[in-house]
Amino acid sequence: MTPAGDEWIVGRDREMTLLARLVDELAAGGSESLVVTGGPGAGKSVLLDATARTARRAGVRVLRCRGSEGESELAFAGLHQLLRPVLDLADGLPPRQRTALLGVFGLDDGTEPASDPMLTALGALTLLSDAAERGPVLLIVDDAHWMDLGTLDVLAFVARRLEGEPVTLVLASRDTDVPPQLAREIRQLTVEPLDQVSAALLLDHQPQPPAGRARSHVLEQAAGVPLALVELARAVGRDPANAEQGTLPLTDRLEAIFAADLPELPKETRQLLLLAAAAESAELAVILSAAGDTATPDDWLPAERAGLVRIDDDHIRFRHPLIRSAVYQAAGYAERRTAHRALAGVLVADPDRRAWHHAAAVSGVDEQAARGLEDSAARAQRRGGYAAAATALERAARLSPDPAVRARRLVRAATMAMYAGHPRWVGEISARVATITDDPALLAEAALRAGWALAVTTQFAGSLGFLLPVAEAAVDAHPVLALDALSTAATPAYNSGAPEHREKILALVERVPPQEDEAGRMWALAACDPLRHRRRALDLLADVRTDPRTASAAGDGTDLPLSRLVVSGGTAWVLDETAEAVRLLGAALEHLRRSPTAGANATVAQALALALYESGAWAECRGALDEAYRTAAEAGLENVAVGSPLLRATLLALRGETEAARTAVQRAVHGIDLPHCLSLQVRAHYALGAAALADGDHAAAYDRFRAVYTQEPEPAPLHFHASDYYLADLAAAAVRTGRTEDARSVLDAARRRLARGEMSPRLDAIVHRAAALLAEPDDAERHFERALADPAGDQWPFERAQVRLDYAEWLRRRRRAVAARSLLGAALHVFERLGARPWTERARAELRAAGVTPGAKPRTSLDVLAELTAQQVQIARLAATGLTNREIGERIFLSPRTVGFHLYRIFPKLGITSRGQLRDALADLPE
Structure with a gap:
């Protein structure tokens, strides 16, 4: 039993110790975020209250907010509640941040354009940082599962960027409904039910502790949930017969307990309680006004004495959310409608809340109520509250009597959800459009939204199921729309790796006549078959870069419009024009940083990271990966949120941090259906194979590299593009494990397949390295020489250094140590520069065997x-x-x-x- 101010908290010593340590670290200048999870009634709020008291005693400033089920659709309601005490510091924010942050609260002059969500979040972070200049700050967020989406996105953004700040964030959420923005990265403290000893002790501390059989029933039915123990004990004290009645599901029983006092309350009090339940947490004056002339402040006293509500600062707050639910559900349908109608009548100065109450008061469809919500959505959109706008438009659609208007509002809701960065929500909304309209334009727009939404998750087949029918229907009558759909479809088709989808896209692309903008065709060709369409895609890439409408004087293509920069950079990466990809994608990311959009930032940053990794710029790659992962988590881009950690795991493996690499892979792919995400599956295999190579476990490495090819009837790539880049690593592991015959079968099949198209210089070098490693002794050297012949190979320094190391080992074994030394020196320089420790050690050992003792390396800029x-x-x-x-x-x-x-x-x-x-x-x- 732990003391907490004037109270004793039973059975929570572990949790209280951890939270107290968190406060101590904060007071000393440290920072950490924590999510406290548990079921309803587990005591999360009690722990937060105790933490707040501990923090205040330590001189820490506490900022608090609480999620509200009824306000979850109001844009940034929770954020305003949290930051209101420090908004006086907003004048010191950079102008763009100040405008964005105040704009979402409706505190600007209303003349500014819509706020950018990233600037809003950055403004909140800077404001908290400024507040922390005056002393440590503890942020406490209760009932996060009922917080509005805009606030949750900002809190997730802030939580990832608190390093170096004397700011700590502690949130509480139901364990079954932890907001996804906060579920993956922030440490969680799970509040479990009390054990039997603690549960009994808590009962003993109640004003009327139950005894005998009643006590046994209470302990059994409460199942260790503190709120249930307290409330059941109260019910038994009020009527001992309660303990003898049949059991109910816990939540139902608690709600029944909370509503048990209602029939005994005066009619006026019940009316006030229902209004407060309908309004959620509300101002006392608003509730009294909605009740009419018959209600007075004294009518609240019976509810306060019954422990149902408390009144603080002229606000009515239910003692627990389940009480609000019990009060609301205990009322009849007509009573609830009347309450919402009364609230709408008094909230004239608050059009957003008024619109929602008006909507709740109507029965069936109502165009006037729908229009009010549509207007609320427009206001939320102007403030950057895209999630709130989507929610309002969704509800407006349900109220719309005209199916065509309903479909139009749903399409707009999907668009707002897309801007909010919630792809799964976009898909859910878009899917409903097809059930209520046959308008081709609306159906096509909804399908494009749904296809985009699923394309950035890992549901690639679902994405293509939306996009390909749109493209097929539009290919003759609306070729621009068709090419747009095919270009979008090419990305999930690449990631899924399924041949039937790629063939369908390529067939449709051929039916689209030449367009003014051919960037979509270029990407579709490159993404769906970079081998057969390499030359054609390269020609289109050159045309797009030198378009006279957009070409720069320098001719480098970096001043293309953003969409073309992104598509051109992605095309260059797939075609192994790596230096060009780095240049174009780097320019695109700089463009996005000036006007950030989380989803686009994440996609481009990951593509740039891949190109930087391949070009040997591993330090810059890590920076791009950090940016990609942060913004992907904020935007809900599951594909990037998985792919970025996989590439980070690869870097860890190549630097010799093998356990960290394996852990990173395991975390990245947890819960992901890899057989339907073949590009991710191949990258996961390679990261684990590289870790095995770094550990010297060549058998495990071979198994991983072999897994990127099928077995029967002939070895074929698991992924049509990604698999072949690991041919040489497979060959290197095969030589050390005696599995050369199997590896030769893979290589021979690959060479036959690759001969049907045009290989890039990079892929050609990889194939020759593999051939050299698996060749008969007299035939190996020509393949090594071919692998090193093209100067373009310097674009991929790690791969070229691997060839040099393999070639030097081959030469030394044939007593040609002098010839091996220069190759080893060049390879060692690259491995040391990249920090590839296992390969550095291997190259140094080979140099010593070749008669050279590598000296102690002076500290360099590298x-x-x-x-x-x-x-x-x-x-x-x-x-x-x-x-x-x-x-x-x-x-x-x-x-x-x-x-x-x-x-x-x-x-x-x-x-x-x-x-x-x-x-x-x-x-x-x-x-």
Whole structure:
């Protein structure tokens, strides 16, 4: 039993110790986020209250908010509740952040354009950072499962960026309904039911503790849930016969208990309670006004004495959400409608809440109520509350008597949900459009929205099920629409790897006549068959880059419109034009950072990370992966949220951090249906295979690399594009495990298949490396030479260094050590630069065997770079240009304090003491 202020908390010593430690660390300048989960009545709110008291005693400022079921559709209602005590600091925010943040609260002048969700979230983060300048801040969020989506997105954004801030976030949510924005990354503390000893002790502390058989029944039916124990004990004290009645499901029984006092209350009190339940947490004046002349403040007293509500600061709050539910459900349908009608009548100054109450008061369809919600959605959209707008439009559609209007509102709701970054929701809304309209334009737009939504998850087949029929129907009459649908479909088709979808897309692409903008055709050809359509896609890529309408004087294509930059960069990556992909995707990401959209930022950042990884820019790759994962989690892009950790796991494996790599893969693919996501499945196999190679477990490595090819009737790639890049690694593992015959069967089948198209220089080098490793001794050297012949191979330094290392080992075994030394030196330089420790050690061992003793390597600028995280490199370079911490934070979505925290760590690593020395210290670091 743990003391907490004036109360004793029974059976929660473990939880209280952890939360107290969290407060102590915060008071000392630390920071951590925590989600407290548990079932209804588990005592989460009690723990939060105790934590708040502990924090205040430690001199920590506490900011609180609570989710409300009735306000979950009001844009940023929870965020406004949380930040209201510190909004006086908003004047110090950068102008764009201040406008965005105040705009979502309706506190601007109303003349600004719609707020950007990323700027809103950044404004909240900066405001909290400024508040923390005056002392540590504890954020407490209760009932997060009922929080509006806009607030949840901001809280998730803030939670990921609290490093270096004396700000701690503690949220409570029902264990079955943890908001997905907070479920994957933030540490969770699960509040379990009390054990029997603690449950009995809690009963003993009740005013009228039950005894005998009644006590046994209470302990059995409460099942360790503290709220149930307290309420059942109260019910037994009021009427001992309650303990002898038959059992009910726990929630039903609790609701019945909460409603048990209602018939005994005066009619006026019951009326007030119903109004408060309909309004959720509400102002006392609003409820009294809605009740009419017959109600007075004294009518609340019976409800307060019964422990149903409390009144704080002229607000009515139910003691527990289940009480509100019990009160609301105990009323008849007509009574509930009357209550909502009365509330709508008095909320004249609050059009959004009025619209929702008006909608709840109507029966069936009602165009006037639907129009009110549509207007509310428009206001929410102007404030950047896209999730609230989508919710309002969804409800407006249900109220719409005209099916055509209903379908139009649903399509708009899907669009708002897309902007809010909730793809699964988009899909659910879009799917309903087909059931209520046969309008081809609306159906096509809904299908495109649904296809987009599923394309960024891992439900690729579902995405194509929407997109391909649209393309087929439009290919003759609306070729532009058809090409748009096919271009969108090419991405899930690539990720799924299913041949039937790719063939269907390619067949439809051929039916679309030439268009003014051929970027969609270019991507569809490259993504669906980069081998057979390589030359054609390259020609289109050149045409798009040099389009006279958009081409720059430099001719590098980086001033193309954003959509073309993204498509061109993706095409270049698939075709192994890696340097071009880095240039185009880097320009696209810079464009997006100036006007951020979470979903687009995540997609482009991951594509850029893949190109950077292949080009040997591993430090920059890690920075892009960080950005991709953060924004993917915020936007609900499941494909990126899985793919980014897989690439990070690959980097960890290649650097020798093998256990961390395996753990990262396991976490990334948890709950993912990999057989339907073949591109991700292949990348997961490679990450695990690379970890096995780094550990020297060649048998396990071979099994992983072999798994990216099928077995019967002839080895074929699991994924039509990704698998073949691991041919040489498969061959290297086969040689060390005596499985060369099986590996040769894979290689021979691959060479026959690849001969049907045009290989890139990169793929050609990989095939020749594999052939050299598996060849007879007299035939190996020509394949090694071919693998190194094309100067373009320098674009992929790690792969080229692997060829040199393999070739040097082959030469040394044939007593040609002198010839091997230069190859080993070049390979070692690359491995050391990349930090690929296992390969570095292997190259050093080979150099010693070749008669060269590698000396102690002096500390170089590359060593300095290796000591910095990717984010620190980015911050240092921005600071060196003269940007302030606030300006840097706005560019990379961090608070100014966090930027300063990183600079504090960067200076000693660079051997400097001031910001003014950054430019010179960074001069020698590679880009």
